[in-house]
Amino acid sequence: MMDYKEIISPYASLEGGIIEAFHAVQAKMNYLPEEAIIATAEVFKIPVKEAYGVATFYSYFSITPRGKNIIRICESAPCHIAGAQEVVDALEKELGIKMGETTPDGKFTLEFAQCVGQCQETPVITINGKPYGGVSPESIPQILGEYK
Amino acid sequence: MAEELRIVLRHLGKIDPMNIDDYLKAGGYQALKKARGMSPMDVIEEVKKSGLRGRGGAGFSTGQKWLFAHRMEADEKYVVCNADEGEPGTYKDRVIMENDPHSVLEGMAICAHAIGASKGYIYCRGEYPDLAKTLKNAVDQAKDKGVLGHFDIEVRLGAGAYVCGEETALIESLEGQRGEPRYRPPYPPVSGLWQKPTIVNNVETFANIAPIIEKGSAWFAGIGAAKFPGTKVLTLTGDVKNRTFIEVPTDTTIRDVIFEFGQGIAGNKKFKAVQIGGTSGGFIPETLLDTPIDFDSMRQTGATLGSGAVFVLDQDRDIVDVVTRITQFFEHESCGKCAPCREGTMRMRRIMEKINTGHGNKKDIALLERLGRVMAGACLCGLGQAAPTPVITTINNFSTDYETRLV
Numbered sequence: 001m002m003d004y005k006e007i008i009s010p011y012a013s014l015e016g017g018i019i020e021a022f023h024a025v026q027a028k029m030n031y032l033p034e035e036a037i038i039a040t041a042e043v044f045k046i047p048v049k050e051a052y053g054v055a056t057f058y059s060y061f062s063i064t065p066r067g068k069n070i071i072r073i074c075e076s077a078p079c080h081i082a083g084a085q086e087v088v089d090a091l092e093k094e095l096g097i098k099m100g101e102t103t104p105d106g107k108f109t110l111e112f113a114q115c116v117g118q119c120q121e122t123p124v125i126t127i128n129g130k131p132y133g134g135v136s137p138e139s140i141p142q143i144l145g146e147y148k
Numbered sequence: 149m150a151e152e153l154r155i156v157l158r159h160l161g162k163i164d165p166m167n168i169d170d171y172l173k174a175g176g177y178q179a180l181k182k183a184r185g186m187s188p189m190d191v192i193e194e195v196k197k198s199g200l201r202g203r204g205g206a207g208f209s210t211g212q213k214w215l216f217a218h219r220m221e222a223d224e225k226y227v228v229c230n231a232d233e234g235e236p237g238t239y240k241d242r243v244i245m246e247n248d249p250h251s252v253l254e255g256m257a258i259c260a261h262a263i264g265a266s267k268g269y270i271y272c273r274g275e276y277p278d279l280a281k282t283l284k285n286a287v288d289q290a291k292d293k294g295v296l297g298h299f300d301i302e303v304r305l306g307a308g309a310y311v312c313g314e315e316t317a318l319i320e321s322l323e324g325q326r327g328e329p330r331y332r333p334p335y336p337p338v339s340g341l342w343q344k345p346t347i348v349n350n351v352e353t354f355a356n357i358a359p360i361i362e363k364g365s366a367w368f369a370g371i372g373a374a375k376f377p378g379t380k381v382l383t384l385t386g387d388v389k390n391r392t393f394i395e396v397p398t399d400t401t402i403r404d405v406i407f408e409f410g411q412g413i414a415g416n417k418k419f420k421a422v423q424i425g426g427t428s429g430g431f432i433p434e435t436l437l438d439t440p441i442d443f444d445s446m447r448q449t450g451a452t453l454g455s456g457a458v459f460v461l462d463q464d465r466d467i468v469d470v471v472t473r474i475t476q477f478f479e480h481e482s483c484g485k486c487a488p489c490r491e492g493t494m495r496m497r498r499i500m501e502k503i504n505t506g507h508g509n510k511k512d513i514a515l516l517e518r519l520g521r522v523m524a525g526a527c528l529c530g531l532g533q534a535a536p537t538p539v540i541t542t543i544n545n546f547s548t549d550y551e552t553r554l555v
Contacts, residue, residue: 016324057326058307076236078385115236116275119385
């Protein structure tokens with residue numbers, strides 16, 4: 001089992017640093033396991049329910065396991081009118097999963113995102129935080145190829 | 149022909165944002181030096197006289213805000229840069245920080261001198277992890293050069309919550325809590341981060357500070373609209389030919405923004421509507437295109453300048469469908485703290501879906517109008533208060549789009 005306290009402790013001296021600590025855990029695990037949330041609560045000396053409350057408030061944190069590569073599709077209005085739904089359909093077809101699911105081999109997770117601030121070229125998806133603009137259904141296999 | 153005027157983007161493409169020497173060679177941190185030679189009250193007076201108003205959407209006088217914090221007696225005060233731009237269609241703060249991070253740091257340091265703060269935070273949205281690295285690099289270089297003096301800046305990464313753009317929610321998040329807005333008063337300049345006097349200003353607001361100190365308030369006050377002087381960085385999205393960002397004087401009209409800078413509507417189609425200020429902004433019809441973009445002129449039309457997002461729709465776009473999508477956004481982003489927003493955004497989305505799928509009737513329109521009035525008045529923060537704006541402005545300005553959908 002991973003030593004979560006080792007990951008979390010460097011942030012203990014940071015006032016209000018729990019969100020930074022969660023970022024650090026998620027950078028390693030792609031989600032926040034229950035044990036990590038409990039460990040964070042202990043390090044920051046707050047009740048577990050509060051740490052859990054923070055973990056579940058922010059859309060970037062997940063308390064359920066996710067794939068190695070997290071694909072987020074912007075569904076805000078500028079991407080919506082630029083054909084985000086067609087991109088969603090293409091991703092679901094290519095990976096054989098629905099939005100919110102993870103591929104059985106644990107490689108990919110599909111998530112909706114709100115605006116990611118890359119609106120110069122819509123629609124936009126991000127993979128592990130890296131933005132891809134002006135995405136078309138046809139370009140999906142090639143983009144995913146980088147991560148397979 | 150309307151022309152761009154670059155104040156906050158003055159160094160765009162001219163300096164290497166990763167190298168502080170470039171910024172210093174371009175005259176960077178000279179304004180901070182000048183400000184530190186002035187009394188804090190003189191700095192605040194100068195910012196006040198410039199007429200600079202907040203560029204995050206609320207349009208409050210920056211100098212006045214600083215004065216509130218300056219007057220407070222406290223053992224610590226904070227300067228916070230709101231870099232949590234989450235308004236869909238907006239990426240102006242990213243462009244500013246990516247290209248010229250030190251202009252933001254310098255503005256923050258001048259503010260720190262004016263209010264008497266020794267610690268600052270940049271709250272960067274979670275969607276911009278690479279930008280956080282650029283900012284951290286800039287802070288490290290500024291510390292190494294000693295230009296910040298005793299003023300310390302820390303970069304914090306948000307984690308994906310639109311509501312954290314609201315200043316008290318941002319403060320809660322910085323403290324390591326759920327990002328739920330606080331009851332006000334007290335306002336942050338009186339009691340903010342860890343109950344200390346705190347100035348929260350937008351990235352673009354801070355980027356305006358050094359030029360104002362350097363060139364003087366009279367210079368700035370003479371640019372653009374008299375009551376909302378200076379420039380505004382706008383991001384053009386949707387059905388314009390030239391989807392880009394621009395910085396223009398605040399007396400530029402919406403028509404010039406779309407048809408000059410945006411080069412008109414793509415695909416030889418006709419203009420239908422423009423939503424300005426982000427997804428919480430109002431939808432504007434063709435008859436109002438000669439409105440200048442400044443805060444007050446926009447407000448008079450029932451719209452907003454907001455973050456400066458310009459989302460253009462052509463004649464073939466389905467307004468009811470777009471607005472339905474927007475109501476889904478607000479339901480998703482409502483933090484749930486206050487009932488009018490938590491329940492209101494959900495009801496609004498349900499009614500819009502009912503209309504969008506052809507099941508709505510006239511009573512639903514009346515219900516939306518009533519719900520909009522309640523939310524605008526009863527919601528705790530700007531998110532819920534502004535959430536009905538796209539719905540109400542489209543009912544008012546594009547009523548036929550709704551009527552053809554009703555049973």
